[in-house]
Amino acid sequence: xxxxxxxxxxxxxxxxxxxxxxxxxxxxxxxxxxxxxxxxxxxxxxxxxxxxxxxxxxxxxxxxxxxxxxxxxxxxxxxxxxxxxxxxxxxxxxxxxxxxxxxxxxxxxxxxxxxxxxxxxxxxxxxxxxxxxxxxxxxxxxxxxxxxxxxxxxxxxxxxxxxxxxxxxxxxxxxxxxxxxxxxxxxxxxxxxxxxxxxxxxxxxxxxxxxxxxxxxxxxxxxxxxxxxxxxxxxxxxxxxxxxxxxxxxxxxxxxxxxxxxxxxxxxxxxxxxxxxxxxxxxxxxxxxxxxxxxxxxxxxxxxxxxxxxxxxxxxxxxxxxxxxxxxxxxxxxxxxxxxxxxxxxxxxxxxxxxxxxxxxxxxxxxxxxxxxxxxxxxxxxxxxxxxxxxxxxxxxxxxxxxxxxxxxxxxxxxxxxxxxxxxxxxxxxxxxxxxxxxxxxxxxxxxxxxxxxxxxxxxxxxxxxxxxxxxxxxxxxxxxxxxxxxxxxxxxxxxxxxxxxxxxxxxxxxxxxxxxxxxxxxxxxxxxxxxxxxxxxxxxxxxxxxxxxxxxxxxxxxxxxxxxxxxxxxxxxxxxxxxxxxxxxxxxxxxxxxxxx
Amino acid sequence: xxxxxxxxxxxxxxxxxxxxxxxxxxxxxxxxxxxxxxxxxxxxxxxxxxxxxxxxxxxxxxxxxxxxxxxxxxxxxxxxxxxxxxxxxxxxxxxxxxxxxxxxxxxxx
Ligand code: SF4
Ligand code: SF4
Ligand code: SF4
Ligand code: SF4
Numbered sequence: 039x040x041x042x043x044x045x046x047x048x049x050x051x052x053x054x055x056x057x058x059x060x061x062x063x064x065x066x067x068x069x070x071x072x073x074x075x076x077x078x079x080x081x082x083x084x085x086x087x088x089x090x091x092x093x094x095x096x097x098x099x100x101x102x103x104x105x106x107x108x109x110x111x112x113x114x115x116x117x118x119x120x121x122x123x124x125x126x127x128x129x130x131x132x133x134x135x136x137x138x139x140x141x142x143x144x145x146x147x148x149x150x151x152x153x154x155x156x157x158x159x160x161x162x163x164x165x166x167x168x169x170x171x172x173x174x175x176x177x178x179x180x181x182x183x184x185x186x187x188x189x190x191x192x193x194x195x196x197x198x199x200x201x202x203x204x205x206x207x208x209x210x211x212x213x214x215x216x217x218x219x220x221x222x223x224x225x226x227x228x229x230x231x232x233x234x235x236x237x238x239x240x241x242x243x244x245x246x247x248x249x250x251x252x253x254x255x256x257x258x259x260x261x262x263x264x265x266x267x268x269x270x271x272x273x274x275x276x277x278x279x280x281x282x283x284x285x286x287x288x289x290x291x292x293x294x295x296x297x298x299x300x301x302x303x304x305x306x307x308x309x310x311x312x313x314x315x316x317x318x319x320x321x322x323x324x325x326x327x328x329x330x331x332x333x334x335x336x337x338x339x340x341x342x343x344x345x346x347x348x349x350x351x352x353x354x355x356x357x358x359x360x361x362x363x364x365x366x367x368x369x370x371x372x373x374x375x376x377x378x379x380x381x382x383x384x385x386x387x388x389x390x391x392x393x394x395x396x397x398x399x400x401x402x403x404x405x406x407x408x409x410x411x412x413x414x415x416x417x418x419x420x421x422x423x424x425x426x427x428x429x430x431x432x433x434x435x436x437x438x439x440x441x442x443x444x445x446x447x448x449x450x451x452x453x454x455x456x457x458x459x460x461x462x463x464x465x466x467x468x469x470x471x472x473x474x475x476x477x478x479x480x481x482x483x484x485x486x487x488x489x490x491x492x493x494x495x496x497x498x499x500x501x502x503x504x505x506x507x508x509x510x511x512x513x514x515x516x517x518x519x520x521x522x523x524x525x526x527x528x529x530x531x532x533x534x535x536x537x538x539x540x541x542x543x544x545x546x547x548x549x550x551x552x553x554x555x556x557x558x559x560x561x562x563x564x565x566x567x568x569x570x571x572x573x574x575x576x577x578x579x580x581x582x583x584x585x586x587x588x589x590x591x592x593x594x595x596x597x598x599x600x601x602x603x604x605x606x607x608x609x610x611x612x613x614x615x616x617x618x619x620x621x622x623x624x625x626x627x628x629x630x631x632x633x634x635x636x
Numbered sequence: 637x638x639x640x641x642x643x644x645x646x647x648x649x650x651x652x653x654x655x656x657x658x659x660x661x662x663x664x665x666x667x668x669x670x671x672x673x674x675x676x677x678x679x680x681x682x683x684x685x686x687x688x689x690x691x692x693x694x695x696x697x698x699x700x701x702x703x704x705x706x707x708x709x710x711x712x713x714x715x716x717x718x719x720x721x722x723x724x725x726x727x728x729x730x731x732x733x734x735x736x737x738x739x740x741x742x743x744x745x
Contacts, residue, residue, distance in 0.1 A: 454716060
């Protein structure tokens with residue numbers, strides 16, 4: 039039996055390049071993983087985690103369940119290509135076994151099986167396989183047709199913007215578009231000469247043999263297979279350098295994720311898996327307010343990851359992001375977009391300065407005690423209404439409070455971290471930690487979600503419970519320590535701060551507090567899909583006017599609810615939204631404090 | 637001397653003709669909005685780092701614009717990037733961006 043013909047050469051070159059590059063990439067990425075990550079892999083490998091990872095590979099890499107959830111038509115397109123192609127390979131493999139028994143056949147023997155069937159003198163066809171393979175080919179072709187259509191009209195598939203391509207992407211994409219139509223032609227020509235095929239290749243083959251003479255068919259027979267092989271070979275060579283690298287990268291990524299590997303504040307080898315798992319589907323473009331409201335078109339996560347992957351990331355791209363998390367929340371691959379952006383910023387500018395913040399030694403003039411520590415946060419110090427409201431609440435609940443930063447505290451460190459200066463931020467973290475330890479607090483309450491997030495994630499405050507004031511107030515209400523008079527005619531709407539909602543997963547507590555005071559009216563975008571106020575400390579690139587544009591848009595959505603007041607739970611959001619509206623904007627604590635029943 | 641609880645700077649002259657304005661011009665070219673500063677000092681009054689040290693943001697960025705770079709990087713390094721100044725600046729200047737830009741231009745990164 040022969041399984042070689044000249045036309046196979048492009049395919050063979052393609053597969054060799056593909057597998058070599060993949061092997062080199064995976065080898066170096068895995069080799070460079072820090073020891074800690076290797077430990078995680080080894081301890082978790084023989085556990086149920088591997089099985090659940092396998093389940094996710096099937097549901098995500100093949101079926102693309104998450105894309106389906108975001109956008110069913112786009113999901114179908116991705117699924118028909120991925121799952122359809124997988125099935126073609128898998129059923130094709132079964133087909134060769136059915137014809138030839140279980141034996142080793144070189145890869146091109148499987149891929150170009152229809153060619154080798156007549157060549158090796160097999161004439162009995164198995165119709166069930168002919169039918170299944172035709173059906174699968176049709177399934178894939180429907181996806182290809184949608185991809186063509188999406189290029190022409192991205193809105194048709196429910197996307198406003200679609201990704202701009204790189205050079206390798208274009209090559210791979212064009213090759214991919216042609217692979218299946220060319221396969222259809224090659225197989226149809228084969229059936230026209232040798233029979234076989236089913237409703238698709240069979241019928242087209244019949245038609246061909248009616249129209250064309252046997253002489254013509256013999257002439258186009260080999261070239262048809264050449265073209266198919268060329269398309270495959272081109273795709274395979276371009277693939278590891280293009281967006282299609284995600285096809286393979288997503289699989290190890292899912293396993294590593296189940297083994298609890300994560301990106302961190304500093305770049306590490308694991309990030310490669312996340313960066314190259316991005317399919318540049320472009321789903322992250324539409325939710326980005328920098329795009330929709332400011333028309334900035336080159337900073338979104340898809341472009342950030344692309345630039346980072348090809349080592350052409352510029353600081354101004356990395357810096358121009360609100361870190362609002364709207365894209366991370368929707369990314370079907372579940373890439374940790376904020377953390378990756380953060381550690382890029384870190385490697386772009388984090389040169390620690392030895393003597394930096396040495397002045398922190400000796401600035402502590404704090405006194406007083408209390409089992410509850412209240413850290414207002416820099417921004418809250420600029421919203422005195424919140425401070426006063428918190429004071430009334432503490433008094434009404436007879437809470438013993440130690441005011442951590444009333445007379446000049448040190449910043450929590452998160453703004454500095456968000457700018458990538460991770461090591462320097464550590465000095466503030468250390469300062470505040472020792473301060474909390476000195477005052478022996480058991481609960482730490484803060485009004486600023488930015489502080490909250492860094493307290494929870496970076497401070498490691500053993501033995502201290504960290505609460506946002508919304509959680510704290512709700513607890514007081516539930517314990518009966520704070521009585522609130524419900525206002526029957528009061529209506530409020532609530533703006534979810536990014537750091538509190540998507541950042542810390544706190545959605546229900548603020549709502550429960552508001553509902554204890556009056557009626558809550560939800561805006562169009564809320565909870566996970568809430569908009570960013572635009573003034574995020576993570577962005578040092580956009581101008582004041584641009585911040586205002588975003589704030590005005592967000593405020594208009596909140597106004598549209600018809601509520602009497604806009605409530606939020608972050609001092610920065612409050613400041614930002616106030617600028618964009620005539621409507622009353624208040625912090626959660628204010629409406630509580632105004633309605634305390636003595 | 638009587639302690640009034642505040643100090644004043646010693647009188648000094650800045651000779652703009654003699655100072656090398658190359659870095660200053662670069663900074664202004666990248667963020668022209670700095671020229672809109674009216675020197676109100678709100679940024680300094682609210683500054684978290686200024687509350688704990690002698691750091692004076694308005695003074696540093698004003699001196700840098702005049703071509704006086706001596707010690708500016710070290711001073712700017714005291715900033716915690718907390719962002720209060722940006723919220724109070726009546727001219728809407730992206731002050732955190734200014735801090736980072738001055739450090740990038742005058743420092744070692
Ligand atoms: S980051 Fe996620 S959503 Fe954006 S293009 Fe990549 S895979 Fe798609
Ligand atoms: S985090 Fe927000 S601002 Fe940044 S790219 Fe994503 S959607 Fe855009
Ligand atoms: S960002 Fe820097 S300069 Fe501005 S208030 Fe904070 S510490 Fe001061
Ligand atoms: S607050 Fe703004 S205008 Fe006032 S001194 Fe500072 S930068 Fe200049």
